[in-house]
Amino acid sequence: MALTRLLSPSAIAAVDDLELAARLIVEGAHTGQHRSPFHGFAAEFSQHRPYRPGDDLKHLDWKILGRTDRLYSRRFHETTNLSAMLVVDTSGSMNFPASSASPAGTPASLSKFRYAVMMAAALAHVLIAQGDRVGIITTQHDRFSYLPPRGGRPHLHALATLLARLEPAGAWPLDRVMARGGELLRRPGLLIVISDLYDAADATYRALRGLPGRHDVALLQVLSREEITFPYAGDIEFEDLESDGRRVLDADDAAGRYRETMATFVAGQRAQAHRDGHDYALLPTDIAPERALRAYLLRRARASARPGGARTGRR
DSSP states (O other): OGGGGGOOHHHHHTOSOHHHHHHHHHHHHTGGGSOOSOOOBOOOEEEEEEOOTTSOGGGBOHHHHHHHSOOEEEEEOOOBOOEEEEEEOOOGGGGOOOGGGSOTTSOOOOOHHHHHHHHHHHHHHHHHHTTOEEEEEEEETTEEEEEEEEOSHHHHHHHHHHHHHOOOOSOOOHHHHHHHHHHHOOSSOEEEEEEOOOSOHHHHHHHHHTSOTTOEEEEEEEEOHHHHHOOOOSEEEEEOTTTOOEEEEEHHHHHHHHHHHHHHHHHHHHHHHHHTTOEEEEEETTSOHHHHHHHHHHHHHHHHHSTTOSOOOOO
């Protein structure tokens, strides 16, 4: 499709219709050509019972037949589709970088928040297209914004509308929002957290450990390339986007320590997520959204195909 060649971060951000942007990202990722990385609750063996005329022959236990010369059918729990909850970070730090924050002579970068919203919409598109249910929870002006998990095109439109209306500002209680999202997934499901993960890291992982063990958790850490590489020089005034505090730094002097600290922070987030059994991916905002989505979905699909890979909940 010709349009998919235009999907640089800045080009896709210029698409005002978030639902259309999500569709273009998904089409650009060509996800339909690959095994789905998200699974509902697979049929789980329950018990054997004597075969009855009319039972599906595919459920016959041929091993028991060979050992005992008797016919037994295997019974399974009913399978269900997946319910997923998107947790989208609306903290002020997600509004970085604004155009004024980009180094002189370089193009303005896409904000982390816009990138996160586009990825949330694209993931909702993928899940709903395969027949699953998707909800969203976040906060806006210190109040929860929530849509329960549902499926279908009208619900995808409602999700895109809510996402498009969100604005990043102030501090954000990531641990509280995740905990509430886990509670609202009333049966085993998938919790997808899209955030820079700056907010109270210890409290965040305590909240995750407090979630029902049946939930599958995916942590998608969105960071700008400027945050990762610190491409600044000279004396620069930096503003805290959550507290409005300001500080002038010698960027040349601070660069080495900053990069080391940031690398340690990202590695720590990844390691902690994996120790706790959660999925993790780093999404830099200068990577085209369709490339980032494709890489994440393919990696998750490979992991789920391995024994002990990505978990699926069971009733």
